[in-house]
Amino acid sequence: MCVAALALLPLGYIAAYTVDVGWSGVQELVFRPRVGELLWNTARLVLGTVVCCGVLGVGAAWLVERSSVPGRRVWHVLLVAPLAVPAFVNSYAWISLRPGMDTYAGALLVVTLSYFPFVYLPVAAAFRGLDPALEETARGLGLSSWAVFRRVHLPQLRVALLGGCLLVALHLMAEFGALQMLRYPTFTTAIYDQYRATFNGPGATMLAGVLVLLCLGLLLAEIRLRGRRGYARTGRGAARPGRPVALRSLTVPALAGLGALVALALVVPLASLGWWMARGASTALDWNSLATTTGTTLALAAAAAAVTTAMALPTGWLAVRVRGRTATLLERSTYLGSAVPGIVVALALVTISIRATPWLYQTVPVLLAAYAILFLPRAIVTVRAAVEQSAPLYDDVAASLGSSGPDRLRRVTLPLLAPGIGAGAALVFLAVVTELTATLLLAPTGTTTLATAFWSASSALEYGAAAPYAVVMVLLSAPATVLLSRDIHGAIATDAPRGLTT
Amino acid sequence: MSSLTVKDLTKAFGTTPVLTGVDLHVPSGSFTALLGPSGCGKTTLLRLIAGFEEPDSGSIVVGDRVVAGAGRSVPARRRGMGFVPQEGGLFPHLTVAANITFGLPRRQRRDAGRIRDLLQLVGLDAELADRSPHQISGGQQQRVALARALAPEPSLVLLDEPFSSLDAGLREETRQAVSAALRASDATAVLVTHDQAEALSMADQVAVLRQGRLAQRTDPRTLYRRPGDLDVALFVGEAVVLDAVLRDGLAHCALGALEYESAAALADGPARVLLRPEQLRLGVPGPRDPVARVRSVDFYGHDSRAWLDLPGGIRVSARLDGADLPSAGDDVSVTVRGAARAFPAAGDQGTAAPVVERAPVSARLA
Secondary structure: OHHHHHHHHHHHHHHHHHHHHHHHHHHHHHOOHHHHHHHHHHHHHHHHHHHHHHHHHHHHHHHHHHEOOOOHHHHHHHHHHHHHOOHHHHHHHHHHHOHHHOOHHHHHHHHHHHHHHHHHHHHHHHHHHOOHHHHHHHHHOOOOHHHHHHHHHHHHHHHHHHHHHHHHHHHHHHOOHHHHHOOOOOHHHHHHHHHHHHOOOHHHHHHHHHHHHHHHHHHHHHHHHHHOHHHHOOOOOOOOOOOOEOOHHHHHHHHHHHHHHHHHHHHHHHHHHHHHHHHHHHHHOOHHHHHHHHHHHHHHHHHHHHHHHHHHHHHHHHHHHOOOHHHHHHHHHHHHHHOOOHHHHHHHHHHHHHHOOHHHOOOHHHHHHHHHHHHHHHHHHHHHHHHHHOOHHHHHHHHHOOOOHHHHHHHHHHHHHHHHHHHHHHHHHHHHHOOOHHHHHHOOOOOOOHHHHHHHHHHOOOHHHHHHHHHHHHHHHHHHHHHHHHOOOOHHHHHHHHOOOO | OOOEEEEEEEEEEOOEEEEEEEEEEEOOOOEEEEEOOOOOOHHHHHHHHHOOOOOOEEEEEEOOEEEEEOOEEOOHHHOOEEEEOOOOOOOOOOOHHHHHOOOOOHHHHHOHHHHHHHHHHOOOOHHHHHOOHHHOOHHHHHHHHHHHHHOOOOOEEEEEOOOOOOOHHHHHHHHHHHHHHHHHOOOOEEEEEOOHHHHHHHOOEEEEEEOOEEEEEEOHHHHHHOOOOHHHHHHHOOEEEEEEEEEOOEEEEOOEEEEEEOOOOOOOEEEEEEEOHHHEEEEOOOOOOOEEEEEEEEEOOOOEEEEEEEOOOEEEEEEEOOOOOOOOOOEEEEEEOOOEEEEEOOOOOOOOOOEEEOOOHHHHHO
């Protein structure tokens, strides 16, 4: 109950505030040209990114999973790897090299390169799960490769593709750092600017309200889609891998395409980081502050991981084992709460802590609460999958073998849940390491994390000074990425990048 | 090893009654099969015996110890019963050896000799001890699950459809290994199954459950040859059921005047008789025997089934062994070996509607 209440806190705050402002106030604040402009900016960016990510993700997934392109395993890892580079680091990498990137096209390029793995991962998993018998049947009926793709593959990929696209859209709605750095105004950046200008003015909150409505709409679409996901799967997965399609003379163009994608999404940001590292090292690399900041970040991330996993455990357990209406409602409420972008969560917690508990304002507990709200779903998804695997049957069998309740918990339940709990904690940990928005607004004065240190340096155009922090973040994120690319089949892996939504 | 006595056991989930007044006695050291179609409550009965669920009323007695009933309920872990679930239910995080010794006191868990003996008991190689459950086959998993259940020397072993997830070849082999292990350990065992052939071939005693009630409990041969009613007859095997008239100690039906027997004395008049397809013999048509035309022959290799059309549109099946098979279209005589089993006519309607009942595939092929 407490978990759900916490998760719904930001939504409740927005709702209460809206009621407080009243209808005329809402009209005044929401129906104005500025909001329309932001809406247009956000909408065209989201649409453009979703389309680009969809095309890139499906194309790359088809090449890697279903074609004869050489080095498929390597490409797979390289295509997931961009997830290790936070979007705001990616945009820093680009704009520091080409200052002219602050346009729609620039923003589209940077966020597409950051987010296409969200489509690539589930679609690649879906490709791998396809029953080759269907494709063979279709070929037997005389369909060409293209027709097979269009009439057999695409309908089966629909759920994975739409799920990935919705995920991209939700992430983009919440994206702050990358867009702020590219000076592309959307709701998140506008909320931040309003907040900085007028502190907790009603303007910022009403913008947040509009943004939250958009996110909730997407989330509902996602939930409905996921309800239907079961239909896409038949049997127990493919009995044997399908035979890859021979590319023949198209091999070179395919390799060139994949190479270009990886170069833009991975090589450019890493090279840029390396260049600024080299430049910055000679001038301003403060090892001492880098070490302190890394220490602070790791400590915060560890605390957040512990708190969030502890909250996820009972929720995930109830959702699987009790399966009542209440349990489902509790679980869903944590999803709902986390469709709220980080900037809104931060805004809500700032305002609430100033008003209700001034002694908590800008303290570590509030920051941890924000992390918990944002990243609970990641932990719940993994814990839930683990609980689902540890069927009540094991408990029964252990009982019939004379094992007592505490003994069963120690010898059966906890060992079975441990991998899931560990994976959930690791995901939260890594998410916190690269979290920017909420940390920026909520961190106690004097506390800097890698992300905020990077942010203040790069905002001041001290690109060389910012680079080391980014490098540490990328290095810390890399293990999670390896994890993702490895068990593409597991529920944990396919759900892990669902970030905000699940 | 102890006997098991279940008295007047009743259980409902919500408003849906699952078991209504079930009585069951399993003698010490015997192997009893609980046979019934899916949804008849047999798994619930097993879970009540194991202590995973509590009965609404009635009692469960193991040996002379009341484990459920009269206001007391012994928790599952104190009942000392071995439980083998449907797909083995081996703990995935433990090795085969650790699974087998799970229920033993801590000191005995490392006893390699004990582990080897238990693996041997279920016919498995000692080399498997260090494997993980997912590294061994389904049949091996079932045997390990049985070894795990037998390790603490339980008073009773409960098996919940342990072979249903195995494919045909493995199933037979695993059944034999399980039977042998249970015999060797002199265990009292209760097996839940929906597979007639499994129940008939493995058990000393078969209890047929139907809609939450015990329909019949007896040894396999009696159950097959002298079923208590037609439903049980049809459930435990393929059957030929014909309308008949009882007169002068004979049952007059489409296959002539047959000797019959019945559970209770039946008055002369309309009745229904049961024959098993293997009781029908085909021969060259003679002047006296009823004549049938062969409609088709299903050839199974070890034996065959002929579908026969009798005069009056009645169709029956006959199970044939040997190589001398009739062809479709042949006229053959039909004689009956042994006595028919007579049952009261359903509602005394006296229609000539013939019934050729088909049992599920597993029974026909077994």
